[in-house]
Amino acid sequence: MKYLENKSRETQVDKTVEHLPAGELMTEDLPWGLPQAFADGIPVYRGKHRGNYTTLSANTDGEAIAQWLAEKAADSVATARAYRREAERFVLWAARVRQKCLSDLDRSDFVAYREFLKSPGADWIMARQLSRRHPDWRPFLGPLNDKSVYYALSVVSGLIQFLVDTGYLRANPMPSPKKPPGQSFSPIARSLSKAQVAFLFSAVNELPVQDGRSELMKLRAQWMLTVFTTTAMRISEACGHVMGDIRRVPLKAESVWVFMVTGKGGKQRAIPLNQRFITGMVSFRRSLGLGMYPDPEETTPLFPKLNQVSDSGDVEGLVLEGMGSRHAYRIVKELMLSAADIASKAGEEYEAGNLREAASTHWLRHTVLRDIADETEDLRLVQQFAGHSNINTSAAYSAKDLESLVEGLRGL
Incomplete structure (x- = not known):
């Protein structure tokens, strides 16, 4: 686990991870590394929704996300890539926009994230696909349509429920994603003549x-x-x-x-x-x-x-x-x-x-x-x-x- 000093937050957080010095603001890398444009990291501290006992061997949100990925996406490279992308977008948004760690997010934060996905803003969008090492890399190629918003929220919802089921979080503050109207699946309509x-x-x-x-x-x-x-x-x-x-x-x-x-x-x-x-x-x-x-x-x-x-x-x-x-x-x-x-x-x-x-x-x-x-x-x-x-x-x-x-x- 790599910890970095967090210089982006002005307010002090007094709920720290057990093995870190009390009162010291820290951030952590994501398990798969951080893109250069978000090298500040994600806040690492004990959020108010953290449970007192968990079946995960995780001290931080990043470590918990890594175990979710290992368990839920191990059998498919494509699924692992998609889940990792959605988890990364979510925690980077929480860190940069809400200045919170995952375990500190409230229901209102999840509602705000849903609206953010529909219009991320220029600072979150890259004009073309770039390497994560590129300074102009961003999490999005453009705003998401209703179907993509629903998928992104469904992945995040699965992550949050996993953390609740394993005792890492006390409760699930995330509203259930609602499937957009008119999005019923028809494979016949999506086949070739x-x-x-x-x-x-x-x-x-x-x-x-x-x-x-x-x-x-x-x-x-x-x-x-x-x-x-x-x-x-x-x-x-x-x-x-x-x-x-x-x-x-x-x-x-x-x-x-x-x-x-x-x-x-x-x-x-x-x-x-x-x-x-x-x-x-x-x-x-x-x-x-x-x-x-x-x-x-x-x-x-x-x-x-x-x-x-x-x-x-x-x-x-x-x-x-x-x-x-x-x-x-x-x-x-x-x-x-x-x-x-x-x-x-x-x-x-x-x-x-x-x-x-x-x-x-x-x-x-x-x-x-x-x-x-x-x-x-x-x-x-x-x-x-x-x-x-x-x-x-x-x-x-x-x-x-x-x-x-x-x-x-x-x-x-």
């Missing part, structure tokens, strides 16, 4: 090739689309797995290819792989100089980085690293923008609009699950394929009721 999928593959086929490396990058992009449009994997799942997770398993009458996926909450599932996936896999592996099929112990990333590959495209002797979720998202999003241009030139402005403005990698997951629901009409299969905890989540992918309604009204 067959025409949009075709435009997407046209976009990857039109990627330019100047040398061996760019050709390899094009083949990787084709492979990524193949994975996303056949497996319905979340982007965090795809970026967290290796080729060795693709295996052939015996069934009663035959053996089949499956992808052994570890998803949210550490839950494991086996995704059956179709011939399009296998054909794409063999093609991409050959481009990397690998054998046709992976070995169960193979550690080649499913989506490898290619920054070390020479212009000739030779990967022999290289230890390939896996790309992160942001890298994969950026590649697919650029393909969607190119697909939108192709659709627009073809006169399909509606198809182009969704690809350009709304679609993301997660829409590919919705698309696959919608198609499975349409073909099988079996929500249990959708649940198993997707790795949903609740079958009600899977039910949202069924368009059967909507189709019946359309058919019933067709003759009116």
